[in-house]
Amino acid sequence: MFDALSEKLQSALSDVRARGTLTEDDVAKAMREIRLALLEADVNFKVVKSFTQTVKERCLGADVLGRLNPGQQVVKIVSEELTALMGGSSAGLPFAPRPPTVILMAGLQGSGKTTATAKLARHLKSEHGSSVGLAACDVYRPAAVDQLMKVGAQADAEVYEQGTDRDPVDIARWALERAKQDGKDVLIVDTSGRLHVDEKLMAELVAIRKAVRPTSVLLVVDAMTGQDAVNVAEQFSQAVAFDGVVMSKLDGDARGGAALSVKAVTGKPILFASTGEKLDQFERFHPDRMAQRILGMGDVLSFIEKAEAQFGEDEAKELERKLKRNEFTFDDFLSQLKMMRRMGPLQSLMGMIPGLAGSDLQNVKVDEREIDRIEAIVLSMTALERRRPDLIKGSRRLRIARGSGTSVQQVNQLVKQFAQMQKLMKQMGRGKMPDLQALMRQGR
Template identity: 50%
Template sequence: MAFENLTDRLSKALKNLTGKGKIHEEDLQASLKEIRLALLEADVSYPTVKKFIAAIKEKAKGAEILDGLNAPQQVVKIVNDELTALMGEEAVPLNKSEKIPTIIMMAGLQGAGKTTTVAKLAYKLKREENARPLLIAADVYRPAAIDQLEVLGKDLDIPVFSEGTDVDPRKIVEDGLAEAKANKNDYVFIDTAGRLQIDEALMNELKDIAKIAEPDEILLTVDAMTGQNATETAEGFANALDLTGVVLTKLDGDTRGGAALSIRDVTGKPIKFVGQGEKPTDLDVFYPDRMASRILGMGDMLTFIEKAQREVDEKKQAEQLEKMRQNTFDFNDFVDQLRQVQNMGPMEDLIKMIPGMAGNPALKNLSIDPKTFTHMEAIVSSMTKQERENPDLLNPSRRRRLAAGAGRPIVEVNKMLKQFDQMKKMMNQATKGNFSGMEQMMGGAGMDMSSMMGGAGIPGGNFGQKVQNFAMKQAARKMKKMKKKRGKK
């Protein structure tokens, strides 16, 4: 997962700051040295690192206690603010035309995920705005590029305009735009050709297409896994084209993450979207503040909440919440919850969005096999209607029958029933507002929250807990702002 090594290194660097009140100069210097090395190892460009360290040093010197934060926490806040500023402060929306269609031209090198991103972004607009996009297949050079776009379009029920590989891309774009105008499509995506590296022929073709299409957006797709090369690629395209933004792909891969920190500073172009997965829905708006929180191991509760809101059936969730209050939550509800969680993405990624969990050593190499959920569903499917609604009926002989019916060992059945019982009790405590009781149960299950935070890579147990609280308060404030904005609309 992106940023894990950077998160670990930054957390260790901040551990040096243990004083209170004003920050000791020697501690600050030691921490800044570690932060500098961490950023360079993450493939952040040297000029960006130099500027970043200078800004932190200036603000951290003589930092006073603010809003109840002690000196180490204050430095965490400064680093968090500077990371956010480095990546662009706020999310930058798509430039939309006052009259239809809005034309979005996609550029990038081969292998960056450009064609997939075209489909993902079109699908995102279709899903969220009920938009009617058209995809123009203008990459006539890469083998199967047109076929790939047509397959994606068919899967997502989005029309694709193509004229084969023997027609000049400029002509394809002209004809595609005429088609969009005739069909009154409100968005047009132009999937242009890529190369293995930037060359004059590619840039000339892209410049010609830009003149013909007069796009509202020219988005560059950049592969985050290429490290500093991603920044160099972005700079090369920015020098030749009037780029309006960047889409960073493969952020879920084995990458050091430096591209996300360098691109805005080097090119002046905002990162507008990030791709983190293979599914059509695995494309998210880029929020600099949320990314900064994730890098510092403070989680990303807002994205977690948004994923839940997007994937969870609100009516069903309300019914299940009432069942939790009444302590009548059963295995039918349990299976519904499993399916909804699966739709949100890999469990290990969701866990790391919780403040303090990203740097937890116990979760460092966490990998949850998706088959685990399939096996659990198989066990529940082997239950009778009465057993699902009343788990207390599941005596040893019935459990053996479930194991045989699901083709799973009896130990696995017993483990799942124990987990269900613990989850049911915790949910019941949470709905009553008894979080201390819930934490005690988690502690009894070997999951004491305060000790987990102490070992989460964020310095010192008590300090780690405070950083978690700081992150949660930040998330709460941002949620309030989001609600106010929605209210004004």
């Protein structure tokens, strides 16, 4: 996600980051590079202009230049302004005072509405314990109702459908009645889309909106279409006011232009991020965390949150404490591996780990068999060895290799990798990225 942008911004900032003192020229040069990076990322040019202007003014205005560690100040300012650009604090989805809360999904055909409908249902169920019904109002594509039934079942949400012969406005009205009768907390209305914004599409949406009076209208926007996505969002906002954006297909978007421009152009925040075809690849969008991720500050909070969802909160708190204090042993490593496996594809988690983003380690392909081997090696260590990896030498290595059915070389390699990891964590703790913790507090 946003790899290209992330790389360019980090390289634009790497110079100032490293400097002990900064001149106005240094700042100007960094701003030029940031401007280019954003334009290449397909961010709306007006947005780029005002963004770099603000950042520059803040960098030169607040006595950044004279300060100790001015580079860190600049990085902090960029991070704060990126956060503001994407909507500042993360916005939530309001619930209706009297259920059901009705959410109307809008967007072009293929933008990811039906997928997002089911993902949101799953999300609301798991986060809020909501019982959710889905209204099948896309009657133009024959397979649309079947698709919603299929993903709806996966999300454990009841689908209210009447085939494809009735008027979508009638179906929406009927579905709302059903949802009320069934005591649903939430009704999500999936609608049809067209390839382009046209009058018929807008008229139908307006009619459905009138019929069900939604608590929120969400616009699903395909991040992979970049600037086009933002133009579409702008056209929608003129015809059918929406309250927030679901940014879909972020997993395929290396550039990030849509995500960075849509709030500034439409005035509406991104509420959710969809990052894959699977139903659990969906999360609330947090501008502050996204900014930190783009700038290679990792994303501790999302990581911990994901861990919390899988584990008890206590376990996750403990992990957070250890990550911060650098009391990290092979035992923790082992339980982390287990946890990660429960959390889903390892690769997708790598970018969230601070210190890993942008490092060589992030590019390591995660092979599940490799994880099996690592687990076997750690399990063959004694309790003492797990706490004191520095003891693992000579005959101990051979014993561990035999015990785990691996080679001494493989044991060596793991011990070395582990030492490298500890070093990374120590660097974090020592404040190689000192703003991170401040930013995290701010994000709470």
